[in-house]
Amino acid sequence: MTQTRHVIGKRTQQVDAFDKAVGRAIFAADISFPRMLMATVVRSPLAHAMIRKIDITRAQAVKGVRAIVTGKDVPYLYNIPLRDQPFLAIDRVRYVGEPVVAIAAEDEDAALEAASLVQVDYDPLPAIFDPVEAMRPDATLIHPDYASYKRDASLFSSVPNSNILSHFKLRKGDVEAGFAEADAIFEGTYGSQAFNHGAMEPHACIVQVERSGQVTVWSSQQSPWFTSNDLAVALGLPMHKVRVIAPFIGGGFGAKHGLKVEPAAVALALKTDGRPVKLVVTRKEVLTCVGGVRGAVKVKLRTGVKRDGTITARKAEIIWDTGAYADVGPLLCRNGSYSSTGPYRIANQWVDGYCVYTNKVITSAFRSYGTMEMSFAYECHTDEIARGIGMDPVEFRRLNLVEDGDETSTSEPLKAVGLKKALDACKVAMNWDAPKRPGVGRSIVATAKSSVAPSGSSAFIQMNDDGTLIAMCGTTEMGQGSRTVMAQLAAEAAGARLQDVKVIASDTAFTPPDRSTSSSRSTFNMGNAIVRAGTDVKDQVLVKAAEFLDRPKDSLEARDSAVFLRGETEPLCTFAQVAGVRPGSPHGPIVGRGSFVPFGTTPFNLETGEGRRIVAFWLYTSQGVELEVDTDTGKITIHHIISVSDTGKTLNPVACEGQIEGGVAIACSTALFEEVLLDDKGRVINDSLNDYSMATSCDIPPIQPLMVEVPHPEGPYGAKGIGEGPTTGIAAAIANAVYDAIGVRVTDLPITPEKILRALGKLEGTKIETREGELVREPN
Known part of the structure; x- marks a missing residue:
């Protein structure tokens, strides 16, 4: 009953x-205390350089300045699981915007005036912006002192004397035998761009260090306990000496996970004799150097398949651009790479994931933690395979999707798998078999996102x-x-x-x-x-x-x-x-x-990627898109989107609908508009909301959120989480629908009108030129 x-x-x-x-509701920037000082940060204008000299003499003379701190004053390193990032740059800078000097004053004007008077002499070093170039054996080492960093060696393996800070390996079955068994082999390369999290609230924090040594941090911070631990270890304090308080947060999406603006404020508060220090960054800083970005990724896939649609083998190579410091890069590389083969039954798998340092803004966690990038690759690839062997793309997916009792790529037995139920619900809601007019495309994808354990x-x-x-x-x-x-x-x-x-x-x-x-x-x-x-x-x-x-x-x-x-x-x-x-x-x-804590979790085998319980549960999602493409302008008009999530148990339908709609909106924006653009010096050039394109409410199509329920035996009343699932498949669904509409495939995000016109020009024997900001097609 x-x-x-x-x-x-x-x-x-x-x-x-x-x-x-x-x-x-009170947010971090709203908080104020008596005798509170205002802070600002002097940032590096160079992507890679040695710091020769810092002159703060003129800045110290500004009325109201109470503390000026450099990296040598606070030689502490942070980041879990690899402690590679200083509170302030110590001997060198590694990306444009890296904090070099922090200033606290009685008011913001005084702090900014003092910052303008700080003089830093640099000796430029070769900068590397391409992760493939950074992987070369003769590439300049961005972290020559990497071997001295403290790390959790159980979580990832590095490549010594290189810019590859993590190499994830997954080896399952016999991949070469699997390819030999295949009737056809498909290959593809897919790229996901760097983009900003775009939260409404810029990062903000207040730090007070009492004379007793107690550190209190009020911060727009997703993960207070994680942050407290990281700060305590960096400062050499017991955790009870580091208190972190998170008020309401105006959006995070991963950019407010872990230490971001807090280290510079802590560095100052250590020098202000108990006076609180407040640091609120500008929107320009958010867009260029604070909080990190969802990093760029390149994925190469090779898949063997039989005539009946059975997948026999898959090989993947993924290159993750982590930017100047690790942040969560090794874990992104691990979690994303083992997801690269998708939610499909594949007996033979071989995956190499490389997390690589470059002299770019730091990559941080983003909603779906590596799965959005992988889903774009494997679901575009899945459509190419299905069409290549003449199968309906939905039926091909249904044939190969994992079910209860199947194993993941890491050999973990699965339970409470709602993939087929979600896929079937999406197919019905999309009216999949209905006829459509020329220029209209339709697609359905299926994705799975892991939730970390233990x-x-x-x-x-x-x-x-x-x-x-x-x-x-x-x-x-x-x-x-x-x-x-x-x-x-x-x-x-x-x-x-x-x-x-x-x-x-x-x-x-x-x-x-x-x-x-x-x-x-x-x-x-x-x-x-x-x-x-x-x-x-x-x-x-x-x-x-x-x-x-x-x-x-x-x-x-x-x-x-x-x-x-x-x-x-x-x-x-x-x-x-x-x-x-x-x-x-x-x-x-x-x-x-x-x-x-999830029962029976196991560690990774760093040589094979195997772990019998490395995931608490999986988020299962199926999403469908119907759109139209104007072949004269390259413009995409999305008619509607269906997004189906397996909730396990829907605890609050209105909240689940909001999560789905919000996740789909983010995914549409990043699939069609967003990209962090750098010049040849490593500087972000679209550094304001006027120049950084994000979808508005006018750009988001009708979204129909649906939930199916396959209760998880360990979930509260059977519930699973759903927050990240809606972001995972939309980019691939749009790309596949574009192909369905006009027969061209865009394999690098974002999917812009220019890329569509260039693809059409290549097919139709035309060339594309830009004249006075307009795209023009002409016969060759």
Whole structure:
């Protein structure tokens, strides 16, 4: 018999919607303290150079300046899992915009004036902007001191004396035997561009270092515990000495995961005798050097297939441009590379992923963590294969998609696989077999995104004397609705009303540990911790109620913040009546606790890529696009998009729909418009929102979000996360639909009118010229 759910599964408004709508929500840049200093950063104008001399004499003389710090004042390195990045450049700079000097003053004007007076003498070094060139054995080493960096050697392997900081290897089956078995072999090369995260809120933080040595950071930060750990290790402090508080965040998408602007502010706060230091960066800094970008990637795929559509082998080579420092590059390389063979049953696989230093802005995590890039490659490739052997692209996918019991590329057995259910739902919603007019194209893709494991989460839920609940967790609210779903899960598990639950999040001094708000892991991992804490609360309520009512505990149940006899509709007492401490009772205040880590996780084998449980769960998504292409202008008009996510269990339909629509909008923008452009000196040239093209609401087509449910046995009430899935397949779906419409294939993102016209010109015997900003086609 299906159990009745009282809170989850219902269309629930975000609990913080009103505060955000009326401007009551507090973001990092809104925070102010007495005696607070304002900070700015002097950044490198060169992509690669030795620092010969820094002269701060004139800057120190500016009225109101209270601290000026250089890299030699704070010779600390950070980044997990490879500590390669200094708080401020110490002896050399490695990208345009790298922080060199930090200044704190009584006001922003004084800080900026002082910054303009700092003089830095550089000795230029050869800069490398192409990762393929950087991989050459004779290439200039961007990190000649790489061998001295501390790292977690269990997570990745490097190539000594090179710019390859990580080489991921996956070896499964016998790939050459698989190719020999194939009736046809397909090859393709695909490129994904660098683009910016484009969050509405620029990065901001405030740092205070008290005379006792206590470091407190208020920051637009996705992952407070991760950041606290990284800072503590860098500074040589115990973690309880580093407190990180994350207020509301105006969008993150990965750019606010880990240390970004905080190190420069910490460097200053160490020198300001307890005065708080506030650093808020400009939009130009965000677009050029702060927060990182989704890095450029090149993917080569080679696939063997039989006439009946069975895939026999796949070989992949992926080159990841991580920029000047590692950030999450080794993990992106690992997670993305093992996803490069797609959600398909392939017995024989060989993957080489290379994460490479260049003198460019740093690559950081981006929503889908390497899978968006891989999905573009393997789903374009999948369409080419299907068409090449004369099979319907949807049927070819359905034939080869993994199912329960199949193994992933890393030999992990799968369970609760919702791929075929999502694909079938997308096919129906797309009206796949309906006729279409010339110039109109249609496509459907299927993708899978892993969620990192092992990673733990924990939560507390306390009951107040009036029976209301406070749930404390480390999940950061950045627009995804985490406070709402955690409140729903807490209420459901504890038997409380939703309005009786308040969520307090993201303060490492008070909320219990959580790895990060990333990898679509919050609903699954933190959700389980919240459910366990709520269940603990409910059990304590029933114990106290049994004593209070003089009835057997097993005869009672809790719902709607009250206690009932099982099956009855009239409450015996409310939570408020059992919450307090009663004379003579041994039971104290009610506090529930819960922790969760996915069961049975295993490490990677660095030589084969094998791991029997390296993923907490998979996000399964199928997406369809119908569009039209104007062959005279190259313009793409998307008629509609269908996006189907396997939620496991839909905890809040309206929140899931918002996640899907937002993810699809991001994916459309990056597929069609966005690209970080650099000149030959390594400087970002589209450094304002006037020049950096992003989709607006006018550019986003109608989106139909759909959910299917294949419950995960370990998920909270069967739920999986869905946040990253909607971003993964749209670029490939658009590219495949363009091919379906006009017979040309664009294999490098973004898919622009110019690229379409050039492809058409190549096919039709014409040349393309640019005249006065307009694209013109002429016969050869």
